[in-house]
Amino acid sequence: MSEPRCPELTPAEFNLMKVLWRLRRATVAETRAALGEKGDELAYTTVMTLLGRLAAKGAVVVDREREPYVYKPAFRRESVLRDRLKGFLADVFDGEASSMVLHLVDSEQLSIEELRAIEKSVVEPEARAKRGKK
Amino acid sequence: MSEPRCPELTPAEFNLMKVLWRLRRATVAETRAALGEKGDELAYTTVMTLLGRLAAKGAVVVDREREPYVYKPAFRRESVLRDRLKGFLADVFDGEASSMVLHLVDSEQLSIEELRAIEKSVVEPEARAKRGKK
DNA sequence: CGCAGCCAACTACAGATGTAGTAATCAAAC
DNA sequence: GTTTGATTACTACATCTGTAGTTGGCTGCG
Numbered sequence: 001m002s003e004p005r006c007p008e009l010t011p012a013e014f015n016l017m018k019v020l021w022r023l024r025r026a027t028v029a030e031t032r033a034a035l036g037e038k039g040d041e042l043a044y045t046t047v048m049t050l051l052g053r054l055a056a057k058g059a060v061v062v063d064r065e066r067e068p069y070v071y072k073p074a075f076r077r078e079s080v081l082r083d084r085l086k087g088f089l090a091d092v093f094d095g096e097a098s099s100m101v102l103h104l105v106d107s108e109q110l111s112i113e114e115l116r117a118i119e120k121s122v123v124e125p126e127a128r129a130k131r132g133k134k
Numbered sequence: 135m136s137e138p139r140c141p142e143l144t145p146a147e148f149n150l151m152k153v154l155w156r157l158r159r160a161t162v163a164e165t166r167a168a169l170g171e172k173g174d175e176l177a178y179t180t181v182m183t184l185l186g187r188l189a190a191k192g193a194v195v196v197d198r199e200r201e202p203y204v205y206k207p208a209f210r211r212e213s214v215l216r217d218r219l220k221g222f223l224a225d226v227f228d229g230e231a232s233s234m235v236l237h238l239v240d241s242e243q244l245s246i247e248e249l250r251a252i253e254k255s256v257v258e259p260e261a262r263a264k265r266g267k268k
Numbered sequence: 269c270g271c272a273g274c275c276a277a278c279t280a281c282a283g284a285t286g287t288a289g290t291a292a293t294c295a296a297a298c
Numbered sequence: 299g300t301t302t303g304a305t306t307a308c309t310a311c312a313t314c315t316g317t318a319g320t321t322g323g324c325t326g327c328g
Contacts (some may be wrong), residue, residue, distance in 0.1 A: 102256075
């Protein structure tokens with residue numbers, strides 16, 4: 001029995017998840033406010049609907065102890081990002097990670113310096129420790 | 135007037151595009167056959183519907199000179215992949231390319247050796263020439 | 269010449285998605 | 299205590315997606 005995987009998320013749902021990961025946990029109103037700051041104005045009920053769907057598919061946990069309910073992510077951000085990355089890589093680059101990275105460099109979204117820095121951070125132990133935050 | 139961008143593609147549509155890029159150009163039947171080899175069995179009319187939608191949104195060009203019609207991609211594969219990558223990066227990793235690559239390495243989808251190889255290929259001129267195929 | 273196939277156009281349709289309105293409740297303000 | 303505001307539970311619904319059926323033309327086979 002491997003760890004339970006996060007269910008598929010639609011773009012709108014994923015967007016909510018990003019907010020929840022940032023806030024750790026939040027009520028509908030709080031979530032809505034955070035979205036608003038990003039420029040995503042959604043009706044209160046829309047946010048509720050989305051959070052409801054996320055709860056239904058098990059992507060968030062709802063604390064119904066006391067109202068207003070508090071929602072929080074059921075899966076670590078890191079692991080969800082990883083899964084998405086994996087899926088994307090398989091879908092678009094046939095799983096060829098290096099091909100993808102090459103594209104990144106080619107299109108100047110990643111510099112050689114960054115590439116070297118990554119390499120270093122993977123090898124060097126103390127840099128390794130730092131990792132994880134980002 | 136910058137270059138026209140490829141319109142958004144749904145997963146099913148993108149899947150067809152992958153086939154078309156491989157075949158360069160193809161009829162409905164040929165496309166369908168190629169999909170079949172990959173294990174994607176779709177009804178003839180389904181393939182036609184999808185190609186029709188792709189044509190409608192300008193992602194493929196249709197040669198109606200003589201039947202059966204011949205469909206071919208309206209955009210280079212490379213550029214579409216790039217766009218998708220860019221969108222994904224922005225959406226999932228807030229545009230932080232190095233963060234994404236770090237994830238790749240962490241989850242062992244990319245080895246340090248590959249990373250070094252990429253670095254090299256970007257720097258070295260003759261390796262640079264080779265690039266493009268992949 | 270009439271039928272069997274191939275093909276394009278049009279139609280169908282269930283399920284997913286994004287977005288939000290309405291009803292019912294409850295608690296705080298007056 | 300009645301009105302008001304917050305909050306949740308339903309309901310709504312237009313679109314988009316994936317998948318495919320139906321209709322009718324044209325073409326070559328017998």
